[in-house]
Amino acid sequence: MIVGTAGHIDHGKTALVRALTGIDTDRLPEEKRRGITIDLGFAPLDLPNVGVAGVVDVPGHEAFVRTMLAGATGIDLALLVIAADEGVMPQTREHLAILGLLGIRGGVVALTKSDLVEPDWLDLVRLDVADVLAGTAMADAPMVATSVVTGAGLPALREALAAAAADVSARRDDDVFRMPIDRVFTIRGTGTVITGTVWSGSIGRDDVVRVMPDDKTVRVRGLQAHGTAIDRAKPGTRLAVALAGIDHDALTRGAVLVSEGGWHASRVLRADLTLLGNTVAALSPRASVRFHLGTTEVGARVVTPGGALSPGETKPGRVVLDAPVVVRAGDRFVIRGGSPVSTLGGGVVVDPHPAHRRARPWTAQHDSFDARLSLALREAGGEGLGIADLPVRLGASPSDVAACLEKHKDVLRIGARIFDRAYRDELVSSLAEAVARHHQRNPLDAGVLLQTIRARVVGRSELLDDAVRTAVISGHLETIENGLVRRTGWRPTLSNDQTDLKATLAGALRTAGPEPPSLGELSAAHGPSVVPIIRMLEREGTIVPVESDRYYDAGALTALVDRLRNGMIGGREYTPSELRDVIGLSRKYLIPFLEYCDRRGITERRSTGRVLHGT
Numbered sequence: 152m153i154v155g156t157a158g159h160i161d162h163g164k165t166a167l168v169r170a171l172t173g174i175d176t177d178r179l180p181e182e183k184r185r186g187i188t189i190d191l192g193f194a195p196l197d198l199p200n201v202g203v204a205g206v207v208d209v210p211g212h213e214a215f216v217r218t219m220l221a222g223a224t225g226i227d228l229a230l231l232v233i234a235a236d237e238g239v240m241p242q243t244r245e246h247l248a249i250l251g252l253l254g255i256r257g258g259v260v261a262l263t264k265s266d267l268v269e270p271d272w273l274d275l276v277r278l279d280v281a282d283v284l285a286g287t288a289m290a291d292a293p294m295v296a297t298s299v300v301t302g303a304g305l306p307a308l309r310e311a312l313a314a315a316a317a318d319v320s321a322r323r324d325d326d327v328f329r330m331p332i333d334r335v336f337t338i339r340g341t342g343t344v345i346t347g348t349v350w351s352g353s354i355g356r357d358d359v360v361r362v363m364p365d366d367k368t369v370r371v372r373g374l375q376a377h378g379t380a381i382d383r384a385k386p387g388t389r390l391a392v393a394l395a396g397i398d399h400d401a402l403t404r405g406a407v408l409v410s411e412g413g414w415h416a417s418r419v420l421r422a423d424l425t426l427l428g429n430t431v432a433a434l435s436p437r438a439s440v441r442f443h444l445g446t447t448e449v450g451a452r453v454v455t456p457g458g459a460l461s462p463g464e465t466k467p468g469r470v471v472l473d474a475p476v477v478v479r480a481g482d483r484f485v486i487r488g489g490s491p492v493s494t495l496g497g498g499v500v501v502d503p504h505p506a507h508r509r510a511r512p513w514t515a516q517h518d519s520f521d522a523r524l525s526l527a528l529r530e531a532g533g534e535g536l537g538i539a540d541l542p543v544r545l546g547a548s549p550s551d552v553a554a555c556l557e558k559h560k561d562v563l564r565i566g567a568r569i570f571d572r573a574y575r576d577e578l579v580s581s582l583a584e585a586v587a588r589h590h591q592r593n594p595l596d597a598g599v600l601l602q603t604i605r606a607r608v609v610g611r612s613e614l615l616d617d618a619v620r621t622a623v624i625s626g627h628l629e630t631i632e633n634g635l636v637r638r639t640g641w642r643p644t645l646s647n648d649q650t651d652l653k654a655t656l657a658g659a660l661r662t663a664g665p666e667p668p669s670l671g672e673l674s675a676a677h678g679p680s681v682v683p684i685i686r687m688l689e690r691e692g693t694i695v696p697v698e699s700d701r702y703y704d705a706g707a708l709t710a711l712v713d714r715l716r717n718g719m720i721g722g723r724e725y726t727p728s729e730l731r732d733v734i735g736l737s738r739k740y741l742i743p744f745l746e747y748c749d750r751r752g753i754t755e756r757r758s759t760g761r762v763l764h765g766t
């Protein structure tokens with residue numbers, strides 16, 4: 152449980168934290184070198200029936216905002232501090248806006264320095280504050296007047312915090328692990344130590360985790376929470392982690408510790424973007440801003456299609472980052488800019504890895520996991536999505552993802568990936584159409600090579616396999632020998648002329664016997680239908696290719712082979728000219744015929760001639 156303080160400078164945040172916890176967070180930086188047990192800006196706060204919460208409080212407005220942002224999903228509760236003598240001030244409003252942008256819903260308001268004002272005044276301040284809070288993230292927060300001088304209101308504040316903490320839903324630890332790193336240091340004897348707040352999932356001693364965005368693998372040597380060594384840490388824990396296998400220098404604030412798999416750095420992300428209502432100007436398209444998410448801060452450009460983002464407006468767009476950042480769908484981020492720097496707005500990550508080309512912004516209404524999954528599947532087309540990537544890509548726990556995949560009607564699961572079922576069905580139609588077109592253009596072909604039509608559609612090979620299988624099962628296509636497919640029931644059909652030509656060609660080859668004309672000669676004499684009809688005769692076994700462009704009548708070829716066999720004595724080597732005498736062919740036909748016999752294993756070629764095979 153992490154409590155984040157917020158409020159205008161000098162309104163008494165640090166004094167209040169000291170009164171509640173006994174720790175002076177303003178003095179912590181000096182004590183930082185004392186090591187792992189002292190966590191910069193975090194003070195342990197005992198809450199009745201809740202346990203120890205970590206309260207984050209750091210000095211200085213800029214540092215403060217950064218720490219709040221670093222807390223993002225790390226902060227469970229906000230403690231908004233407003234001095235009773237001054238009331239709401241500019242930084243109160245900025246911090247309030249940030250709490251809203253970060254999606255922090257629970258909190259308590261402390262009206263500090265109540266000893267400095269009259270009760271009547273305090274009542275007026277209460278009304279004024281309630282007005283400002285109306286419609287914000289803190290609208291329903293209880294208000295407690297406090298004084299660190301008299302001690303008034305402190306027990307009530309502690310109780311209000313405990314009650315609010317009990318209302319905050321427990322974070323799930325059956326989720327992918329992520330912890331943004333906010334500090335890195337070296338401890339003699341321990342090595343590299345980092346600190347941060349566990350945002351999701353859990354981490355245990357000896358776990359192997361990755362440091363992103365550099366993607367280095369490290370082992371967890373030890374864990375400490377609030378100064379005590381522990382074996383496993385749950386989400387929402389302030390944690391110090393000793394790491395093996397990495398140097399202090401290789402780690403920076405802004406890096407993120409994650410569990411294996413599914414996490415990839417993003418350069419472009421899709422988001423619902425909001426510009427705060429009190430900003431003076433619209434955010435022009437492609438405006439340069441600072442992007443804050445967790446402990447990461449990078450330059451970025453915000454791209455909102457259809458023109459500028461106006462004050463108070465929320466619309467879908469893209470964020471183009473100057474450096475790779477590890478984000479997850481559902482993450483809240485803040486954008487700051489201007490001079491002096493102030494909070495301009497922020498957004499919710501809708502898709503950390505949008506498709507490169509067709510990436511159109513998704514609108515805010517696509518907020519259910521099911522709907523986003525359908526959109527992502529559609530965009531992924533023939534590539535599909537890796538199931539292991541979905542918890543990060545679409546922002547749901549692995550078990551929720553698994554449950555959704557079970558019943559989602561669009562999902563076609565093949566191995567470790569999922570595809571859009573409609574895309575697969577379109578592929579089936581495309582394949583069937585490609586085969587039909589081939590039949591139309593080549594009506595005498597038995598079919599088309601599966602390989603050829605697969606090359607005409609787009610998709611991963613496992614999806615194409617599935618589409619072919621589906622086309623066969625659904626009766627669109629049938630596979631025939633030699634890697635050929637055809638429309639189910641399709642047979643080559645001959646016109647009357649072609650039927651005549653088929654007989655003519657078969658007759659011509661039969662008559663020619665051992666010295667048949669080439670395919671070129673036949674085509675020259677009979678026209679372009681010769682080739683497909685010859686192929687058909689070949690498929691039927693009437694004729695046999697001896698060379699690539701010369702076919703023999705099957706009977707004539709058998710007779711020729713017999714003549715060769717009968718004329719040769721086993722074991723004796725024959726030169727080509729001796730074999731010409733045996734079978735009486737001219738050299739032009741003889742050599743290709745002998746090579747055919749070698750290929751078929753009838754004869755065997757030796758250094759000076761041929762022998763009958765096996766003799």
Ligand SMILES: Nc1nc2c(ncn2[C@@H]2O[C@H](COP(=O)(O)OP(=O)(O)O)[C@@H](O)[C@H]2O)c(=O)[nH]1
Pocket residue numbers: 158159160161162163164165166167263264265266267297298299300
């Ligand atoms: N009288 C009075 N002064 C307070 C109270 N709380 C804080 N202060 C004073 O207000 C000043 C600013 O307090 P600090 O905690 O540093 O404010 P921060 O900037 O919000 O952390 C200090 O001088 C405190 O002593 C209070 O309850 N009563």
Ligand SMILES: [Mg+2]
Pocket residue numbers: 164165166177209210211
């Ligand atoms: Mg302070």
